[in-house]
Each structure stands twice: as C-alpha cells, then as structure tokens.
Amino acid sequence: MASFSNGLRVQANVIKALMIRELVTRFGRENIGFLWIMAEPLLFAGLVGIVWTYMKGPESHGMDIVAFVATGYIPLTFLRHSFGKSASIFLANSALLYHRQVKVQDFIFVRVTIEVIGSMMAYIFGGLVLGYFGMFPIPSDMGALLAGWGIYIFFVFAVCTVLAPLSELSEVIEKLVPITTYVAIPFSGVFSMTSWLPQNMRDGLMWSPLVSGMELMRYGLFGSVVTPYYDVPKALGVSLCCLVVGLILCRRVRRMLIVP
Amino acid sequence: MIQCRDIYKNYRSGHVNKSVLKGVDFTINPCDRIGLLGRNGAGKSTLIRLIGGVEMPTSGKVTRKMSCSWPLGFNGGFQGSLTGYDNARFIARIYDKPYREIRDYVETFTELGNQLRMPVKTYSSGMRARLAFALSLAIEFDCYLIDEVIMVGDQNFQNKCREEFFEKRHDRALVLASHSTEIVAQYCNRAIVLHEGKATIYEDVGEALAIYGAL
DSSP, X not given: OHHHHHHHHHHHHHHHHHHHHHHHHHHOXXXXXXXXXXXXHHHHHHHHHHHHHHHHOSEETTEEHHHHHHHHHHHHHHHHXXXXXXXXXXXXXXXXXXXXXOOHHHHHHHHHHHHHHHHXXXXXXXXXXXXXXXXXXXXXXXXXHHHHHHHHHHHHHHHHHHHHHHHHHOHHHHHHHHHHHHHHGGGTTSSSOGGGSOHHHHHHHTTOHHHHHHXXXXXXXXXXXXXXOOOHHHHHHHHHHHHHHHHHHHHHHHHHOOOO | OEEEEEEEEEEEETTEEEEEEEEEEEEEOTTOEEEEEEOTTSXXXXXXXHHHTSSOOSEEEEEESSOBOOOBSSSOSSOTTXXXXXXXXXXXXXXXXXXXXXXXXXXXXXXXXXXGGSBGGGSOXXXXXXXXXXXXXXXXXXXXXXXXXXXXSOHHHHXXXXXXXXXXXXXXXXXXXXXXXXXXXHHOSEEXXXXXXXXXXXXXXXXXXXXXXXX
C-alpha cells in the first residue's frame, strides 16, 4: 500500500511537471499565452452561429441557434485537438522517456487535460458573453451538463489511448488519425438532436458515448425544450472497453518503442 | 544492486530484424566502476538504455535495487525548446527535489551563466553534457550511467567530472561506455566487453582492454 501511494505521488508530480512544460512550450511566456487555447473554438462557433442565424433564423426547435452551435462545436474542437495531438505523441515527447518515472500514458493524459481546460474556459466564457446578450440560457440542470461533459471527456481520452500507440505502429494509421475526427462528426451529436431523427437511427447512435454525452449536455443547458436520448451504462461500457484496449496497446508499444 | 538477467534486444525496422543483444547477464554492485567496451554498433548504448529503463528488453529482466540515473549521453533527457532553467525546473519536479538547490548546483557546476536562459537546442554537445551531469549530480543517484560524453568536455569539465565522480562520490556505482582505454584503465575496477551480442565481464580491467584491443 505504501509503495502504491508513493507511486501515485510520483505520477502526480510527473503530471504536474508535464502540464507546466506543455503550457510553457505551447503558449510561451509572452502574448496572451494560455488564453489562445480558447480563442479558436470561440471564433469558429461564433462565425458558424452567425451564418446559421442568417440561413435558418435565430431559433431552431426552441433553442437559440448560436447557443446550439457553440454547445456542439466547443466539445467537437476538444475532440479534434485531442485526436490530432495523439498522433506520434510518444515520439514527440521521447526525450522525456529518458526519465523512468515518465510514462507514455502521462503524455496522453496531460494533452487531453489541457484540451479540457481550454474548452471549459471557452464554454464558460462564451456562455457568459452570449448570456449577456440573451443568446445563451442559464443551465437548467447543472448535474446533467457536467455528467454529459464527463462522459464526453472520458470517451475522448479512451479513444486517444488507442490512437496514440496505433499511430506509432504504422505510418498509415498516423496519417489516418486526422480523418478520425471527420468520421466522428456524424456520431458526435454536434449538429442535431437525436430526437429529430427516426427511431432506428436513434437506437444505433446510442452506441456512441459522444451522442449520449452531447445530449446530456444540451439537456442540462436548455432544459425541457429538448428531449434528450442517452444511455449512460452503454456509454460508460463502450468507453471502458476502449480504454482497456488502449492501455494494453500503450503497454505493448512502449516495450518496443525505439527512443532516439 | 542492479541485475540484468538474460537480456535479449531485437530492433525491427520494416522487414529487417537485427538482434543486438543475445543473452546478456551481469550484476552491478554498489561501488562498482564498470567500463563498457565494444566496437561501434556492438550495443553499448543499447545496453545502457536498457539498464536505465529508456527502452525495454525484448526478453529478460532488469531489476533495479538502487536508484539509477538516466543515461547521460549526447541526447535525451531534455526538452530542446525549453531553456536550461526550465529543464532544471522540470527535472526537479519529477525527481521531487527542491528547485532552489538544483539551480544553485547547476549554476556553479556548468558555469554557463546567461546561457541557461537560452533553449537547450542552441547548446553545443559540451554544454549539454555539462547540464546533464550537473542535474544528475544534484539529484544524487546510487548508480550513474554514462554514455561516451565525458570525452566531449573541455579540460575544465573533465577535471570537474573527475572530482565529482571519482573523488567525492567514490561510494557510488558507475557504468561508463567508452572508447577511451585510458579513462577505463584509470577509473574502472571491472570491465565488460560486448561482442556479437554477448557480454563478457572481466574482474581484471587490463585483460578486458587487451581483448578489446584485439577485436
């Protein structure tokens, strides 16, 4: 037990050090630095929201369209960045593998966590600004909103633990990683609510934890205006399977990794 | 004590499979000064990486019962885009040591002055070696793994290394991969000759050097 808690402390130190290093290398010490991380999702969500407003009117199914796009797009940016940065993540950080206490899983965990922080900031900041102009509702069910985010993040992390070692195994997969984002879009519940779809599609989409997560988030935000469809046990089950496969792959790939 | 038991290491690249180590067995005792000899490509660096846990053996086991540095060599261990100070901070954090002490030691040992505020990728190999040695000495390991680098340093650096490793820390273990027969003869009490994937350990360094010279 003592060695376990000691190991936990070491990993906590490593993760803290990696987070700081990542922030310093990626955003530097000058400029608005860390704040850049939320600029991109906000800009895009804003622009798409404006275009949609002109095309479809300011409301859709009782929800403000800008708020609808923002709540879909910010988690999607998080997913895209996390997947994209998983490719070759072991090799990119390999100089740090000289220190035995640094594990490859730490790299993935840190990248995803930083993306989480950025998109959370974008979500809150965007929500406050839009809310000021009356375009964003006050969350009607905070618990559902957070649970939805939790499911979404857990699944993205699990997929990253699979993508990262696979990208190391084959160059083909490394090149295919950016495509996974686009493949994920129809299964991510970003641009539509499941309740707008026919029954058979709805059942199929329940296998995607992203859809369950997104539906819960939107329900937590918009409340009874939307009819959410989600399946928490299925979402957690799929994510957990994915995570187990990913961790096994990480372990195997680490054993054969050539550190330059 | 560090034990290497029946270590095999294969590298695979595409369809080419190269086996570098074919059953390497030995033990590093506390206070051992082991010289690692072998021709280019014999697997000296590979063996040092395996002892340090940077790479894993294809089969066999490395058991570490004392703390062991990362391999101090021409590369690895640093983030090139970060400054010397940032790297020191990173290493202080992951080895759970107070940064202040590490920084003071690094400043005196490396004598790099303002260069420590520059990204490590702008350093020469001698400067990198100074930084790596300073950090690993500040952390205080029981066993140091050194891959070639003592030779890249200038006279001043070599003197410092001699003082720090062979005088102040004579109670620590050391594995030193080197082509310099002088250094090995002067400082090591045991030697390993790596040849064709096999390691032979000699208690008599003179004998090992003779065999190495004949390869």
